[in-house]
Amino acid sequence: MADEPLILGIETSCDETGVGIVRGHTLLADALASSVEEHARFGGVVPEVASRAHLEAIVPTMDRALTEAGVTLADIDAIAVTSGPGLAGALLVGVAAAKGYALAAEKPVYGVNHLAAHVAVDTLEHGPLPEPAIALLVSGGHSSLLLVDDLARGVTPLGATIDDAAGEAFDKVARLLGLPFPGGPPIDREARAGDAAAIAFPRGLTAAKDLAAHRYDFSFSGLKTAVARWVEARQRAGEPVPVADVAASFQEAVCDVLTSKALAACRAQGIETLVIGGGVAANSRLRAMAEQRAEKYGIRVRVPRPKLCTDNGAMVAALGSHLVAAGVAPSRLDLPADSALPLTTVSV
Amino acid sequence: MRWVGPCGGFGRAVAPDQPAGPGGPLVWEGRVRVAVCRGGAGLGALAGRLGWLTVLVLVVDSSTPAVTAALVEVSADGVASRAHRCTVDARAHGELLAPQVDAVLADADARPRDLTAIVAGLGPGPFTGLRVGLVTAATMGQVLGIPTYGVCSLDAIGYPAASGEPVLAASDARRKELYWAVYDGAGERVVGPEVSTPVVAAARARELGATIAVGDGAHRYAETLDLPVRVEPRYPDATVLASLAAERIRAGAPSERLTPLYLRRPDAVAATGRKPVLP
Numbered sequence: 349m350a351d352e353p354l355i356l357g358i359e360t361s362c363d364e365t366g367v368g369i370v371r372g373h374t375l376l377a378d379a380l381a382s383s384v385e386e387h388a389r390f391g392g393v394v395p396e397v398a399s400r401a402h403l404e405a406i407v408p409t410m411d412r413a414l415t416e417a418g419v420t421l422a423d424i425d426a427i428a429v430t431s432g433p434g435l436a437g438a439l440l441v442g443v444a445a446a447k448g449y450a451l452a453a454e455k456p457v458y459g460v461n462h463l464a465a466h467v468a469v470d471t472l473e474h475g476p477l478p479e480p481a482i483a484l485l486v487s488g489g490h491s492s493l494l495l496v497d498d499l500a501r502g503v504t505p506l507g508a509t510i511d512d513a514a515g516e517a518f519d520k521v522a523r524l525l526g527l528p529f530p531g532g533p534p535i536d537r538e539a540r541a542g543d544a545a546a547i548a549f550p551r552g553l554t555a556a557k558d559l560a561a562h563r564y565d566f567s568f569s570g571l572k573t574a575v576a577r578w579v580e581a582r583q584r585a586g587e588p589v590p591v592a593d594v595a596a597s598f599q600e601a602v603c604d605v606l607t608s609k610a611l612a613a614c615r616a617q618g619i620e621t622l623v624i625g626g627g628v629a630a631n632s633r634l635r636a637m638a639e640q641r642a643e644k645y646g647i648r649v650r651v652p653r654p655k656l657c658t659d660n661g662a663m664v665a666a667l668g669s670h671l672v673a674a675g676v677a678p679s680r681l682d683l684p685a686d687s688a689l690p691l692t693t694v695s696v
Numbered sequence: 697m698r699w700v701g702p703c704g705g706f707g708r709a710v711a712p713d714q715p716a717g718p719g720g721p722l723v724w725e726g727r728v729r730v731a732v733c734r735g736g737a738g739l740g741a742l743a744g745r746l747g748w749l750t751v752l753v754l755v756v757d758s759s760t761p762a763v764t765a766a767l768v769e770v771s772a773d774g775v776a777s778r779a780h781r782c783t784v785d786a787r788a789h790g791e792l793l794a795p796q797v798d799a800v801l802a803d804a805d806a807r808p809r810d811l812t813a814i815v816a817g818l819g820p821g822p823f824t825g826l827r828v829g830l831v832t833a834a835t836m837g838q839v840l841g842i843p844t845y846g847v848c849s850l851d852a853i854g855y856p857a858a859s860g861e862p863v864l865a866a867s868d869a870r871r872k873e874l875y876w877a878v879y880d881g882a883g884e885r886v887v888g889p890e891v892s893t894p895v896v897a898a899a900r901a902r903e904l905g906a907t908i909a910v911g912d913g914a915h916r917y918a919e920t921l922d923l924p925v926r927v928e929p930r931y932p933d934a935t936v937l938a939s940l941a942a943e944r945i946r947a948g949a950p951s952e953r954l955t956p957l958y959l960r961r962p963d964a965v966a967a968t969g970r971k972p973v974l975p
């Protein structure tokens with residue numbers, strides 16, 4: 349489809365500098381530079397370290413994306429950029445870069461919502477998204493359940509974490525077990541050799557009394573503390589910690605809560621499509637459990653491949669492409685970076 | 697708080713090859729524009745050789761609360777301002793700079809492809825705002841295929857303030873500190889850029905024989921510095937920034953990677969042992 353618009357996407361909301369290029373729903377390039385290793389010794393993302401890395405990485409990452417796609421900036425029809433939510437200083441580098449590219453190449457710029465982009469990226473793998481759909485977005489920075497009625501103009505938040513993000517719980521439990529940062533991949537790996545039913549960890553906000561006020565909200569802080577207590581009790585008793593069993597049981601508790609709430613939302617709203625995105629969507633147990641449970645209700649689960657689940661430029665380009673196709677007006681050049689951009693705002 | 701207006705250097709030309717005379721930079725009023733080179737790297741060198749061409753250069757600085765974009769003409773013997781926008785607002789660099797770049801291009805009836813080079817103030821300055829100018833310059837340079845040149849932002853305060861005696865140039869570093877440098881009587885930087893408390897900056901400046909202070913930081917901490925404060929320039933002067941890069945522009949020097957003068961490490965503490973949850 350050579351006549352579909354060619355859209356470039358820039359992502360810098362956390363520790364990944366991403367530049368993606370799409371034509372319609374076709375992914376042409378997805379270049380990424382990560383500062384994750386610089387953050388490892390701090391046990392979490394350090395905002396200033398991330399911002400400095402974005403400034404250094406943006407020009408070379410853009411070069412790689414353009415080369416990969418075999419296009420020049422003059423060929424691009426529009427530039428989309430994550431304008432929020434995320435780390436303020438990190439977002440600002442991407443937004444200023446997008447404006448620099450847009451100004452010099454005389455192209456329109458779209459400031460877009462990072463979370464909506466996590467939903468839109470699935471269109472690159474599975475084609476247009478049926479609307480309405482339910483989206484479950486889980487990462488180190490966010491855990492949200494949304495009703496996607498119109499991805500170009502607004503999504504409705506149904507629930508979110510009231511304390512830690514799901515990915516944050518993975519990081520903290522990994523650290524407790526002596527596994528590396530970020531914690532998602534090593535826990536997933538360890539859990540494969542463990543017994544998910546070995547330890548009964550709590551499922552936050554699933555008791556009847558909590559469901560009244562927090563039907564679609566999440567809480568992972570209690571779970572994280574329960575794991576810490578369990579591990580410490582073992583250590584104090586001088587017993588070895590069964591890392592694989594702890595990882596599997598913890599992962600099972602997280603996936604159980606996420607999938608049951610997401611599917612409950614689908615059923616309550618009579619919606620047949622569930623999209624899962626964000627770094628935690630790369631977790632193999634979450635994908636398997638969601639599909640298994642959804643099948644019973646005739647709900648289709650769409651999860652993009654792991655590389656598209658984590659933060660990247662392709663997701664921003666995918667949302668930009670959707671906005672251009674829907675005839676949404678571009679942003680102004682005074683477009684701000686907004687670390688607390690609400691979900692109801694898809695483009696600024 | 698927002699104040700819009702010229703932040704120094706507006707409509708003024710500085711001859712960069714001569715030391716500034718007493719009382720400030722040489723002001724070169726009569727400018728004769730012969731031709732504007734259109735686009736492409738290397739034209740700066742050509743202009744230099746031919747001696748009569750004028751090239752159009754974009755200047756950006758976001759190292760202080762004064763967010764600045766300017767278009768200047770660099771000719772064989774001078775630098776002249778064509779268009780200048782400056783807004784003082786410490787919290788909106790990201791919002792303000794790109795519209796100002798767009799505005800100076802419109803003011804000069806030019807398009808981005810008419811630019812021959814971009815000059816950016818490298819700071820030092822508060823990091824978040826500083827990066828806005830540098831990433832804007834770097835990305836525009838990448839698209840246009842033109843060189844980018846960096847200049848220490850304090851030089852664009854200290855150089856034009858030189859008047860025969862050493863001068864302390866200072867900008868606000870927040871956290872009750874200053875970014876500062878000391879310039880000799882001819883405007884050459886002799887110490888700095890550094891970041892320290894005003895007390896330390898004042899002591900060092902005195903050791904170096906500074907008799908006057910200049911810049912927003914000097915205004916803010918005038919009492920502690922205890923030096924007479926020169927009113928202008930309060931913020932980096934765009935025409936001076938271009939003048940300080942003019943040799944490189946004329947020579948068509950290779951593009952430079954715009955690395956901020958951070959002077960401070962990121963605030964971050966390495967993860968320590970976890971606190972137990974059991975009592």
Ligand SMILES: [Zn+2]
Nearest residue numbers: 462487626659
């Ligand atoms: Zn994300």
